[in-house]
Amino acid sequence: MHEVSIARSIIDEVKKSCSRKILVRIEKINIKIGQATCVSPESLDKAFTALKKDTPLENAELNIKKIPLEIKCRECRKKTRDAQWPVLLCGSCSSNSVDIITGRELRIDTVEIDDSKRQF
Ligand SMILES: [Zn+2]
Numbered sequence: 001m002h003e004v005s006i007a008r009s010i011i012d013e014v015k016k017s018c019s020r021k022i023l024v025r026i027e028k029i030n031i032k033i034g035q036a037t038c039v040s041p042e043s044l045d046k047a048f049t050a051l052k053k054d055t056p057l058e059n060a061e062l063n064i065k066k067i068p069l070e071i072k073c074r075e076c077r078k079k080t081r082d083a084q085w086p087v088l089l090c091g092s093c094s095s096n097s098v099d100i101i102t103g104r105e106l107r108i109d110t111v112e113i114d115d116s117k118r119q120f
Helices: 002-017 041-051
Strands: 026-034 061-067 070-073 079-081 098-102 106-113 116-119
16 A cells, blocks of 8 residues: 555654654654645555554654645646646646646655654
């Protein structure tokens, strides 16, 4: 399952950049997932919950923020928000010649340690 390997890499990445002392204090891992990544936040959360057991991240929760898909038309240069993946059509002229502006994100944004935030 795709989401399991993503959950594993989230854990690995956080482990790599934080000391153990910090790891055990992490309460929340904020991640951003674009709509165009086809990652199911529910499956990812489930995978993370299973994988964090018996690791220093046991008390950490995933906080998943979905990033809407925004595209820009190559024909009329207009932007369309909330385009529906995978049918990418310009909202103004219905052209399918578009570029994705946001929606491909898949990354750790910040981690929350007790009351402080640490930028990733
Ligand atoms: Zn257009």
